[in-house]
Amino acid sequence: MDGDGAKQPSVSGLLDPTTQTNQKKNPKRRCCCPKSALLADNVLPDINGIVQLPHPESIFGKLHPSFYQVAVYLAAYLGVGTICFYLLRHQMKGKKTNGVLDAVYFCIVTMATVGYGDLVPSSVLTKLLACAFVFTGMALVGLILSKAADYLVEKQGILLVKALLIHQEVCPTEILKKLGTNKVRYKCVMVLLLLFVLIIVGTIFVAFVEEMNVVDSFYCVCSTITTLGYGDKSFSTQAGRVFAVFWILTSTICSAQFFLYVAELNTERKRRSLVKWVLTRRITKVELQEADIDRDGFVGKSEFILHKLKEMGKISPEDISLILEKFQDLDVDQTGTLSASEIVAPAQSSEPGK
């Protein structure tokens, strides 16, 4: 929610690209950017019968990762898992410490798909239960990766950028703009840093508590964060397993998130090179003709933008035709343009357009 609130102003601040370019080319016009004739022509009171539908912010809020939802699912998963495997602890074989702790540890090791094999199900029931728990656990990890993890990292990313720019005099919009273009990179760095910390902490802890040499400890850590889990080196002490419960979940999610970010970074890099290419590329006459949506013989600013966006692959012709249909519905007087008078009378607009 907080993140949304912070993002919104930057978007609305940049909503008018014309003003932006005007600012660059003619700084004097900055504060007196020409008002559209729309409002001047139709000075109607604000109460004009339009039912106020929810603002985009609230829809984004609804779509935004619900951190608490993930926490509840995780608690439910671990709760049910612990109860099941605690009750069925006699149908498990391997290195055992404390009943409840072993059950939680087994759940985490299964959920993160580490699967050391130091504690394994030995009956048909526990085996099938383990199968069910690994699939559910994978889905849950997916949910964490898609929602909570990214949300947390993004928040940390904003803090990082703010900290980096604190001594430079930049306005909040500038920070958010900088964050926008390099968002994935910042997130990547954040996760990589965290991953390093987790590897170092893990190696030191395992070496001391599980009494391994440094190579074995590092090998155990690597085999865990990659969810490999050969199981020849694992957590066999009570203290080790308490640590493992928290450390395994954090580190496996962290490493998976890192790979996701690298993939995202790669996609973005490609997209950027495509954008660059599309922008430097000269438009041909045939394309100019194609770009002329209203068929008036000229390509206006917004037609040019749409054409380039299509070339960049950001939008598809389907997107355009969907919105165009809506436009035809709204354009009551069939002039090919919308004026304020058309939007204030939406009641009759559904039929005549069709």
Next chain:
Amino acid sequence: MDGDGAKQPSVSGLLDPTTQTNQKKNPKRRCCCPKSALLADNVLPDINGIVQLPHPESIFGKLHPSFYQVAVYLAAYLGVGTICFYLLRHQMKGKKTNGVLDAVYFCIVTMATVGYGDLVPSSVLTKLLACAFVFTGMALVGLILSKAADYLVEKQGILLVKALLIHQEVCPTEILKKLGTNKVRYKCVMVLLLLFVLIIVGTIFVAFVEEMNVVDSFYCVCSTITTLGYGDKSFSTQAGRVFAVFWILTSTICSAQFFLYVAELNTERKRRSLVKWVLTRRITKVELQEADIDRDGFVGKSEFILHKLKEMGKISPEDISLILEKFQDLDVDQTGTLSASEIVAPAQSSEPGK
């Protein structure tokens, strides 16, 4: 490559949304859609000094998943891995069969992060080598998931849609349109089907060759495709390991791809509900004013489209301002529109706009 070729016509066929809507409203105008005045006004020969830059198709081709690149990487990874672990086979402990086979099997089990632990490194060198191989392997699996897997599934998806629609009289464009809107769903179904087949084949094979009962066999299969790999049940025979080499790689990638598609499906579902909401939402006067990019007092078709696209979150204000800058460069006569005469004289266009 083939996929690109097939996609291109659909895009160019739909490139003109105006023609499309015209077709709906006035079927008679179908074949004689009004030609833009651009070409009629400026009947210039094609050889007009414009250096022909690569067509979008070729850039997409360049960006398109290179299937061969992945195959080469995979071969290199398995080649190097096999040689290393074959030479160091005396520094490995566990169930051994054939030297080379065990090395390949170990590579695959490590790369897919299954890590049964039935064959583990026992020296410092092999342990560190295993760490290096699991990280490289994860990156390689990521590459396969991002490139080859999706490419193959998409091709199969097209075949599936074609097969489903073979008895209905639909034109190829219709098929591709249908595929476009439900692409992720088809891919999801394809992967799920393949996953079921792999689970069944795996369970039957393991039961027979490794001489397990059905539950143990299913448990082994589940613990493998989820990359859990407890290791209490694994491939210990020569025949089993030959099968495992192919089956593990396919099934783990398949299950990971399935999770990726489910995530994609989820994102798309959300995006669609947002699109629907944006389209049904009434435009306010303030927004109408914001949408008026060229500040002429009216919102044209393309301005309306851009406004709605921004609301849908498909494009950002930065995208628009980037392209607008390019437009100002091209718009030599500063009329706010582009005509064919402006694009044929691009040599002088870089300075006057600025």
